[in-house]
Amino acid sequence: xxxxxxxxxxxxxxxxxxxxxxxxxxxxxxxxxxxxxxxxxxxxxxxxxxxxxxxxxxxxxxxxxxxxxxxxxxxxxxxxxxxxxxxxxxxxxxxxxxxxxxxxxxxxxxxxxxxxxxxxxxxxxxxxxxxxxxxxxxxxxxxxxxxxxxxxxxxxxxxxxxxxxxxxxxxxxxxxxxxxxxxxxxxxxxxxxxxxxxxxxxxxxxxxxxxxxxxxxxxxxxxxxxxxxxxxxxxxxxxxxxxxxxxxxxxxxxxxxxxxxxxxxxxxxxxxxxxxxxxxxxxxxxxxxxxxxxxxxxxxxxxxxxxxxxxxxxxxxxxxxxxxxxxxxxxxxxxxxxxxxxxxxxxxxxx
Numbered sequence: 003x004x005x006x007x008x009x010x011x012x013x014x015x016x017x018x019x020x021x022x023x024x025x026x027x028x029x030x031x032x033x034x035x036x037x038x039x040x041x042x043x044x045x046x047x048x049x050x051x052x053x054x055x056x057x058x059x060x061x062x063x064x065x066x067x068x069x070x071x072x073x074x075x076x077x078x079x080x081x082x083x084x085x086x087x088x089x090x091x092x093x094x095x096x097x098x099x100x101x102x103x104x105x106x107x108x109x110x111x112x113x114x115x116x117x118x119x120x121x122x123x124x125x126x127x128x129x130x131x132x133x134x135x136x137x138x139x140x141x142x143x144x145x146x147x148x149x150x151x152x153x154x155x156x157x158x159x160x161x162x163x164x165x166x167x168x169x170x171x172x173x174x175x176x177x178x179x180x181x182x183x184x185x186x187x188x189x190x191x192x193x194x195x196x197x198x199x200x201x202x203x204x205x206x207x208x209x210x211x212x213x214x215x216x217x218x219x220x221x222x223x224x225x226x227x228x229x230x231x232x233x234x235x236x237x238x239x240x241x242x243x244x245x246x247x248x249x250x251x252x253x254x255x256x257x258x259x260x261x262x263x264x265x266x267x268x269x270x271x272x273x274x275x276x277x278x279x280x281x282x283x284x285x286x287x288x289x290x291x292x293x294x295x296x297x298x299x300x301x302x303x304x305x306x307x308x309x310x311x312x313x314x315x316x317x318x319x320x321x322x323x324x325x326x327x328x329x330x331x332x333x334x335x336x337x338x339x340x341x342x343x344x345x346x347x348x349x350x351x352x353x
Contacts, residue, residue, distance in 0.1 A: 016044060016047065016048075016269040016270075017229070017269060017270065018224070018267070019224065019225050019226070019227065019229075020225065021220075021221050021224045021225055021267055022221075023214070023217055023218060023221055026217040026220055026221050026224075026263060026267060027213070027214060027217045029217075029262075029263045029266055029267075030213055030216070030217055030259055030260075030263055034255060034258075034259070037259060037262045037263070037293075038258075038262055038289075038292060038293050040262075040266060041261075041262035041263075041265040041266050041293050041294045042292055042293070042294065044265060044266055044269050044294070045265055045269075045294040045296070047269065048269050048270050049296050050327075052322075052323055052324050052325060053296065053324070053325055053326070053327040054291065054295075054296050054297060054298060054319065054324050054325075054326060054327060055108065055109065055272050055274075055296060055297035055298070055326070055327040056106055056107050056108055056109075056297075056298060056300045056315075056326040056327065057107060057108070057109040057110070057111055057142070057274070057297065057298070057299050057300060058098075058099075058102035058105075058107040058109070058110055058111065058299065058300055059111040059112075059113060059299050060090075060095065060098050060099075060102075060110070060111070060112050060113070061113050061114075061115070062089060062090045062095055062112045062113065062114050062127075062130065063088065063089040063090065063114035063115055063116065064115055067115040067116065067117065068117050068181065069117055069146075069179065069181045069182065070179060070180055070181045071169075071178065071179050071181075072177075072178045072179070072209070072244060072245040072246050073178065073206055073209060073238055073239075073241075073244060073246050074244065075241040075243070075244060077244070089114065089123065089126055092126060092129045092130055092133060095112065095130045095133070095134070096130075096133045096134065096137070098110075099133070099134045099137055099139060100137060102139070102300075103137060103138070103139055105300070106300070106316070106326050107139065107300055108139065108140060108326065108327060108328065109139060109140035109141070109142055109162075109163070110134050110137075110139040110140070110141060110142070111141075111142035111143070111144070111163075111165065111202075111299075112127070112130060112134075112141075112142070112143050112144075113143070113144040113145075113165070114127070114143075114144070114145045114146070116145055116146040117146050117147065117181075117182070118145070118146040118147040118148065118149075118152075119145045119146065119148075119152060124152065124155060127143060127145065127156070128155060128156065128159040130143075131143065131156065131159040131160055131161045132159055132160060135160045135162075140162045140163065141160065141161050141162045141163070142161075142162060142163035142164070142165055142202055142232075143156065143161055143163075143164060143165065144164070144165035144166065144202075146166075147166075147182065147186055147187075147189075147190045148164070148166075148190050148193050148194065149193065150193045150196060150197070152193075153190075153193040153194050153196065153197035153199065154197045156197070156199065157197035157198050157199050161199055162199065162200055163199065163200045163201070163202045163231065163232060164190075164194040164199050164200075164201060164202065165202035165203065165232075165234070166187060166190045166191055166194070166201075166202075166203055167187075167203055167204050167205055167206070167234065167236075168184070168187055168188075168203060168204070168205055168219060168222055168223065169187075169205045169206055169219075170205055170206065170209065170211050170215055170218075170219050171211065171214070171215040171216075171217075171218025171219050171221075171222070172184050172218065172222065173215065173218060174209075174211045174212075174215040174218070177210070178209060191203060191226070195227070195228065200230075200231040200232075201226075201228075201230040201231060201232070202230060202231065202232035202233075202234060202274075203223060203230040203232075203233065203234075204219075204223065204230070204232075204233040204234035204235050204236065204264075204274070204276070205219045205223075205234075205235065205236065206236040206237070206238055206277070207235065207236070207237060207238065207252055207256075207257060207260055208237050208238035208249065208251065208252035208257070208278070209238050209246055209249060210246070210249055210250075213256070216256075216260050216263075217263070220260075220263055220264055220267055220268075221267075223264075223267075223268065224267040224268050229268045229270065229271050230268070230271055231271060231272065232271060232272045232274055232297060233264055233268055233271045233272065233273050233274065234274040234275075234276040234297075235257075235260055235261055235264060235273060235274065235275065235276065235295070236276040236277040236278055237252065237257055237277060237278025237279075237281065237282070238252070238277075238278065239277050239278050239280075239281075254282075254286055257286075257290075258286070258289050258290060258293050259293075261273060261275075261290050261293040261294055261295050262293040262294055264294070265293060265294025265295075266294075272296055272297040273294050273295050273296060273297065274295065274297035274298065274299070275287070275290055275295050275297070275298045275299075276298075276299055279298070279299075284318055284321075287318060288318075288322055291322065291324065296327070297327075298315065300315055
């Protein structure tokens with residue numbers, strides 16, 4: 003942490019769970035420089051302004067998802083040319099995790115294109131969590147909707163974070179997804195919290211929503227009983243074959259405003275640049291970091307869409323004087339041998 007961090011009293015005063023839509027819209031409407039100054043000032047009270055958390059995301063099961071999310075190339079409802087792949091073997095996942103750690107990642111995220119995991123699939127993902135954690139990496143998964151029992155099972159395996167995005171405002175949500183409700187998403191977040199895990203939850207901008215919808219998304223997240231520890235802000239990646247493939251581009255300054263407002267209303271959360279970074283130039287990345295973004299997905303592929311090459315990120319970090327955030331992760335008391343994970347997966351049967 004840097005010397006500019008405020009006292010615990012002033013930091014507590016920043017944390018609110020009663021934001022009105024009008025208040026958040028007023029933040030969006032501030033002059034750009036005023037908004038960024040306010041966001042950066044708050045950012046410095048909670049984080050080292052020159053550290054960025056580096057995470058890697060691996061698709062452990064790709065495509066053939068039954069949901070109809072209008073932005074998603076993994077939906078079985080759209081012809082995007084994406085080839086569906088079965089759930090990866092545990093040992094394959096651990097090899098990817100080792101490579102991610104060697105490249106500087108401190109968190110390893112695993113995503114599966116499911117509506118929700120089936121009972122026969124849980125032993126596989128539990129083995130993945132235990133194996134990645136044994137490597138000394140923070141663990142994160144996104145597997146769709148979870149029951150309370152599934153959330154507890156993942157928590158007992160040592161999963162640190164669960165990602166489940168709200169995507170957009172409640173009012174605009176029905177224009178994007180019809181196969182699960184907004185309340186379904188909130189229920190999953192509730193199960194994750196009750197199980198004792200941390201939450202990664204954000205949304206996607208540039209899907210045709212208005213500024214009021216972006217304010218509505220951030221209001222929903224900021225007014226949760228506890229703020230998500232990580233808030234990914236995704237820029238729509240337009241994939242041919244999806245309903246949003248001809249959507250007009252979002253104004254880059256509006257994207258930066260969204261980052262800044264997220265920082266103000268959720269001061270202690272990591273705000274993550276996620277999908278869409280491939281289309282952002284270095285100047286836009288730098289502005290996003292100044293606006294309060296302090297987490298990125300690192301590597302050449304973000305699930306099924308391109309991501310800036312790892313060495314480009316590190317080169318920009320060097321030019322900006324930014325360093326990757328380091329986090330100590332407590333390993334399990336006794337690290338099982340890798341063969342254990344293969345045996346666990348094989349015993350459960352191939353998904």
